Amino acid sequence: MTGPAFKSPLDRPALAEEDAAHVSIHPPLGHLQVRHEANRCLYCYDAPCTRACPTHIDVPAFIRKIATDNLLGSARVIMEANPIGASCARVCPTEYLCEGACVLSHDESPIRIGDLQRYVTDWARATGVKLFTPGPGSGRQVAIIGGGPAGLSAARELRLLGHAVTVFEAKSQLGGLDTYGIVPFRLPAAVSLWEAEQVTALGVEVRTGTVVGLDISADTVLSQFDAVVLACGMGYVPELGIPGEDLQGVWDAIELIERVKMGEPVPVPGRVAVIGAGNTAIDAATCARRLGAEEVVIYYRRSEAEMTAYPSEFAFAKSEGVVFRWRCLPVRILGGSGRVQGIEFVATDLVQDANGGQRVQPVPGSEFMVAVDTVIRAIGQSRRARLLEALGVEHEAGVVKTTDGRTNLSKVFAAGDCTFAKGGREAMVVEAAEQGKRTARQVHAFLSGQAQGGV
C-alpha cells in the first residue's frame, strides 16, 4: 500500500448509542494488521476459502486488491458475489466457512478474511462509492416479498439483469434480521441499511410498512407481477406453551433485540432466565448482560453436546458472564401482581428412541424453582404459514418446498430462511444472500424463457 491505511470513521458509534449494547465487541483491524494480513495471503489458485464461502467471493482477488490499494475493485469483488457482504463480514461464522478452509490454518493462522472484508466494506460505506449500475431494462416486473438478506440479494441481482423490482417489506426499514434481529454489538443496523441503499440505488421500488396478505393481498401481488420471489424469512419466537407466558417480564428474544437495536430503552434488571441454546439464545443472553442484568442463565432442555450455538458464540457468552444450565425443561412461569417472579423447571433425561432419535424425558420429582425477574424465550423462530397458504405455495410445516429456488407455482420462487428446514443447516445470512442471488437467476431464466415463447 502506498498511502496510510484507511481508518474507518464508522466504527465510532454515535454518542447516544454509546452503551454496552451498541459498542462493537469486535474492533476493526489496525493499520498494520490490514497490510500484513493482505500481504500474508498466498493468493491461492482455486482457493479453498472461495469454495467454502456460500456466495463464492473471490477471496484472494479481493485481498490482493487491498494490497495493491485498489479498494474500489476490492469492494466490487466482495459485493458482486455477495450483496450482503458488509453484514456477512461481521456475522458469518468464518471459522466454519472461509477462514476454516484457509490453507494457512494449520501451520500458521488463517488469514483474517472476515476482518479484511469488513475493512473494505467499511471503506466503501465511508466513501460512498458507486459499485454497480443496473442492466438494460427488460420490461418485466418482479415482486419480492420480504426485504431481508435473501430479498435484497435477489433484488440486486434482478436489477443487474434489467428487471423492474418492487420490494414489499412489513417493517419500516429494509434489511430483515440484519437490521432488526442481530444484536447491535455484533452488527450495527447502519451496516445493513447501507447494503439496502446499495440495492435501492439501482432503482428498486420499495414498499416498506406493507405486509403482503394484510396491506396488499397475495392475489394482487400474484396478478400484478410477472414473477414473485418469496423471501419472508421466519417469524418471532414461538410460545413455550406453559402457564405464565403472559406475565410482564416475559420476552421474545427477537423482539427484545429488535427494541434494543431500534434504540428503545429496554431495562432488563436483576436475574434473567433465557430458554433455549441456539445462537438466538446466546444473542439474547449477552444482550441482556449488556443491558445491565446482574445474572443471566441459559437453560437448555438438552445437554452441551446438542446445543446448536457455535462454539465461538458459546465461548463469547461465557466470557460475558452468562451461565449455562443443561437438561432443564421449563414447566411454568410464576408471578405476582402480573410480573414474573420465578420459573419452575424439571430436570430431563435424554433417551434414545426406537428410530435412533433422541427424546427429552422429564425426570419425575426433579422439579425445582428459580427466582427470576425476566424470562426470555429463545427456542427458535415461528413460520409464516398463513402467507404461504394465501399465495398457494406448497410447504411443509411452514417451510416452503423448493427445487433450485422454484416452488410449485411457476411464477413464484423462494429464497432464504423461509426455505430452510428445521434440523438442516443453521440459517445464516450468507446462505440467504446466496439463495437470493441464485433464485434471481432462476427468475431471469423463467422470464427469458417466456420472452422466447416458452413456458
Added chain:
Amino acid sequence: MADLSTNLAGIRSPNPFWLASAPPTNSGYQVMRAFEAGWGGAVWKTLTDDPVVNVSSRFAGLRFRGQSMAGMNNIELISDRPLEDNLREIREVKRRFPDRAVIASLMIEPKRERWQEVVKRVQDAGVDGFELNFGCPHGMSERGMGSAVGQVPDLVRQNTEWVAEVAEVPVIVKLTPNITDVRHTARAAAQGGANAVSMINTINSLMGVDLDTWNPIPHVDGLGAHGGYCGPAVKPIALHMVADCARDPGVPLPISGIGGVATWQDAAEFLLMGASNVQVCTAVMYQGFRIIEDLVEGLNHYLDARGLASVEDLVGKSVHKYVDWNDLNLSYKVVANIDQDLCIHCNRCYIACEDAAHQCIHPAEDGSGGQQLVVDVNECVGCNLCHMVCPVEGCITMVEVDTGRPPETWRQWQSIHA
C-alpha cells in the same frame, strides 16, 4: 473507464500489459490462456533457427525474510522448440486474438543472411513486431549472441540494421542491463533503425550456495553457472534505465519497460518515467496470468481518480523531473516529523538515526510520565532513513522547512564560484 489502449511504435494493444519473452510465452497454449485472461500482448519466448537444449534445473528464487519472491534467477536459454511449431502456433494465436499484440523475440547468430532469412519466415506468420534479444546474459552470450551482442554498441547497430532492412513490421531492440551505461546501446539501436527499445533483460547473478552440498544454486548435476536476475528486486534498476533513455535525445524511440513489474502501481511508475507500455515475466511466473485483472482494473481506477481519459496521458509525465544530480536544489530541506499518535515505540528510527545517520532523534519526556522520540530539526539532514525503517505508514513524514536560502543548484553554484 479510461482508454487503456496503447500504441508502441505502431504496434497497438488493448492495454499496456504485455507478457515478456520468457517461459509464460513458450507456447500457443499459454499465450492463448493469457489472452483469455486479458493480457494486451505477448512477446513470444525467444525464437531461433537452431533450437537450443535447456538444462535441468533452471531457476532459483530469493526469499526475503521468509517471503517469496523478492527476486528470481534463471539459467534457461531461449526456446528449445522447433521454429516451425512456434510459427504455426503464432498464426493460430493471431487468428483467434487479432486485437492483441504478438511480438516475435529473435536471437540469431550474428550473420546477416541468417537474421534476414528468419525475419522473413517469422513475419510471414503474421507477427505484429519483432523484439531482438540482445540481452540474454548467460549461455547464448558465451556463443556470441544475446548480451555478447548487446554489450557492444557497434554490434547492436549492425544486427539491428540487418533486421531493419527486411522487416515489414516494427522492430524493438531489447537491451541488456549488464553494461555501464545503457544509453550507448540504446543510441546504437536507434542508429541501426530500431523503431523502439525495450529494457531490461535479466541482470548477471548467482543466487546462492547450498550450505550442505556447497553446490551453487541452482545447480545442474553439481555445477552451476551465472544466471539472469529479475523480479521485484530489479525494478529500481530497470526504472532508472528506462528513465535514462527516455530523457536522452539520442534515443528518440518509444520504450517498452520491463523489470519487476508486479502491480498496477509499478506499471504506472514505468509509464510516468517514459515507457509506453510494460512487459511482465516474474510476477506471472509467481502467480499466474490471472494477475492481469487487477493490473488493468487498478490502473483504470487510478486514471479515473485522476481524471485522465487515456493511459497515454501518463506516459513520460515524470521524465522532466528526473534530472542530473547537479541540477538539484541545494537550498531545499526536509526534516523528519514523528506523529506521536501513530508511533508504536519500536525505536527503530532512533537506532537507525543514532548508528547510521546523524544522531538527531532523542528520547524525551512526553509530559505524562512516558517517553517519546523527538527529532532535533536543526540536526536532521532530511535523509529519509527513519521514515524508511518506520513500520507504521504515515507515522514519520518528511516535512519541508524554509532554509531562508534562494534555490541554488550545484551547477549554478559552480558557475558563480568557479
